[in-house]
Structures are given as structure tokens and as C-alpha cells.
Amino acid sequence: MPAYQPHYANLNHVRSIQSMQRTASRPSSNRILIAKILLGTMAAFMLCRSVV
Numbered sequence: 001m002p003a004y005q006p007h008y009a010n011l012n013h014v015r016s017i018q019s020m021q022r023t024a025s026r027p028s029s030n031r032i033l034i035a036k037i038l039l040g041t042m043a044a045f046m047l048c049r050s051v052v
Helices: 004-023 027-051
Strands: none
């Protein structure tokens, strides 16, 4: 069961990225936000893997 938790977190991040794309006006800031979120999710995933 714990294997599903990162998947749900990724879905939540995808939704937040989509909402940010709607609110943000500049595409350059969008790319930076998406890059930061993707790096954050990858770091969280690696941390979860190391803990488990």
C-alpha cells in the first residue's frame, strides 16, 4: 500500500502545476516553477526510497 502514496503526491503536483499555469502570465516563470516542482518531487521520491 505505501507504494501508492508517491503516485498520489505526483498527481497532486500535476494539478498544482496546471493551476499555476492558469494563474501565471509569463511562460519563463512557468518553466522555472515547473522545474523547481519537478526537482522537489524527485528529491522527495529519493528520500522516500532511502527511508523505506
